Amino acid sequence: MRRVICFGLLVLLIVVSLSSCTAIKKTYSVDLIVKTTNSEFWASVYDGAKAAGAEYNIDLRFLGPSKEEDHHVQVSIIKQSIQQNPDAIILAASDYHLIAEPVEIAVESKIPVILVDSGVNSDKWTSFVSTDNYKAGEVLAQEIEKRVGGSAEIVVISFVKNSLPSLERTAGFSDYINDKTEMKIVEIVYCDSDIDKAEQLTVEILQKYPEVQVIAGLNAQSATGAARALEKLERSDIFLAGIDCTVEEADYMEQGILDVAVLQNPYLMGYFSVETAYNVLTGKRVERNIHTEVYVIDKENMFSEEYQRLIFPFY
């Protein structure tokens, strides 16, 4: 028996000395596939992802179509990424239904998928880092109620019909307006995340509904397009509310064209998505849903110490 113990100890010692060799930190490769690479929002997500990548020793590739509505391009980008066999894929799905299949292919190829910002019609993904989009829509509606109230008529400019954030924000917004206020949503239009189209739609809306008091842009492009139109038409009397706040929108806010914005934290989403990927790869337990906070900003508080940090990127 004693000899067996001696032998065991010896084996243990050898194993320990061997494992000290393998304890060297591994570099993982992770693909971050977003809806479009041409957007301030996704650039901010990428910045956060890069920061986490540096922290956790992760090789990050930033991929995505140049236009957000190119769902098929995103599908082929995901498939190419799967061919490269990265350790994990972080994905912002541009279409709730269309992207489900490539997600399942990736998971079948043993590549864990972490969703960021936008979900898909599949439950194969490992974790989902996002703003609580329903809540974002709801908060936006609350702010409009607080600041305008009454029985104001509202036009909603949503962005992409079949993307999950769009659906959830619209639902959160409409539910609150319809159930808790006297206000009325007269129409919901979709700008396909195209600023020019949003601008165009705003002009049309103002012609179609001269009584409208509030325009709610449910993402950066919608609100920016609306703001551009309102500036050109000199209609700062229209209450413009938006979700997200780009530097351009901040400028409109300072001018009083954009009245209130619900701010997400894309940098933190990017950071958390990579951190989650790392935790998945190193076998730690991760939450299935990770939500980042939303913040309400307006002309008064946008330069406060807390919010200027979130609105204006530090470079």
Place this chain on the structure above:
Amino acid sequence: MVRFIHRILHRIKTMLPPNLRWNSLLVVMSFSTTFIAVVAVLMITFAMNNRFNASIDRTTEQNNTQIVDNVSDSIDSYLKEIRSVSDTISNLLINYNPEKVFNFYHLVLRDDIDTIAVFDAQGELVMKTDSRNLKENVDIKRQNWFRSVAPGSRMYMFTGPHVQRLYKGEYRWVISLSTGVEWTDGENKHQGVMLVDLNFNNIEEMCSKELGEKGYLYIIDKNGELIYHPRQQMIYAGIKDKTIPIASALDDGSEIIKRDGDRILISVKTLRNADWRIVGVSPLNGLFAYDAELRIFISLIVISVVLLIIFLSVIVSFFITSPMYRLMRLMGKVEEEKFNTYYVARGVHEVKELSFAFNQMVYKIKRLMEQIVEEQQLLRKSEMKLLQAQINPHFLYNTLDSIMWMAESGDQKNVVKMISALAQFLRLSLSGGYDTILVADELKHVENYLIIQKMRYNDQFDYEITYDEAVLQCKTLKIVLQPIVENAIIHGVANLPYKGKITINAGVRQDRLFFKVIDNGFGIRPEILDNILEEKPTTRSGMGVYNVNKRIQLMYGAEYGLQFESQPDEGTTVSIILPLAK
């Protein structure tokens, strides 16, 4: 289950050669030396690692302190330079009107200064260095940098990072130096605030000094608010740097902080020209985390040393034990009574000594064995002599007595016959000291005896001798028949009411020489028959039979000797069984 494993282990144990069993010297020695050596190596490695770590800690500490000092010096002189820019302008403003001053300063604009501008006490722009237009409706008076100094006070103040929003569409992160300035415009004295906006270009560059593998530098103000951090955006987004609250509570100098199992070296230095502190942070993970290559190198060395130790200890153990196993095998041979084994000594001194002693011992055993054999033979010879010698005197006395009586009665013919038989009988009895004689001679010897005895007993019995011709030339132990026949006469036929008969038969059966002495006398009682060869008899005649048997067995072994068959009142048959020898 445990028993099952035990059984399997036992099976393995019995299948292994003896020098590979768990409890064999080879295995025990190999394992124990390996174990001790490995423990020693690991202890040395551990001690060295600790020693190295301590020295790395010290070096890192010195290094970091120096780097933090250097960086704080350069930032200090940078801030001083910025202040001197500000001082120069405010000095010039006292004597010249702002327009002139700024036309002059246009020339020295640098890429780390975003804006230099002068505002009056109401926050209205007086003059600025570049041609960008101020945004409409920008409320200067509400901005911190403006409120932090009193207009015209010549005080100066650094305002930490904030977004400057003087220009349309531009939101840049800057550090503002505001100074209360005075100037004269014609007759009127004015008071106001001068703004110098610094971007982070130079500060970033100065803070980008390497601080070990994972170290970094950042700047906080006296309240622990962040001025500059290489991961500023990350912290702004809400990911905290846990070292900031620790650093803001520390005095200038270096300190090692333990946090979540990690050891972090934090070096702090307060600037002279602003209420800022430079903080250097680097994790102290010791030698193994210090350098991946070194880590692999050391691990490889440790592993190869361990392997080498295992190899050497097996070799050394084998060298020491293999002569012992040879010795062991030889001892096994000795156990099998092969005494012609001796050991050619090889290997370590103790084994040589041992094998020398072994050889001595085997030699002595061999000598003793030979001696015992010799002594046994001597003993047997003398015993046989003794046994043989017991035959003679009574018979001789009785025979001579008979001859005397015959001579007295004048029976000359029988006297001659008897004396001739006695002479032949004695000659054969005393035949040259040999133990063995020819069967022919033995038969002649017993015949002479029978002749004598028949005459002495007055023809009370007849005798007959038959034999195979083949056995006549065989050898036999001498005088085996005569004591048997003597017994047959005395106890068998001597006092019979009718005429007795003694038959002697010699032949070969089952590769053995046998004699049979058959009489038709009284027979032997069963209780006597059973013990006839076992106990040493007390009567002289019983003695003869006992001695014959004893002699045969001493000479040839227990499988030879006498066999008795007897029926009371019918007679006795005695078989003498001897090895067949020519």
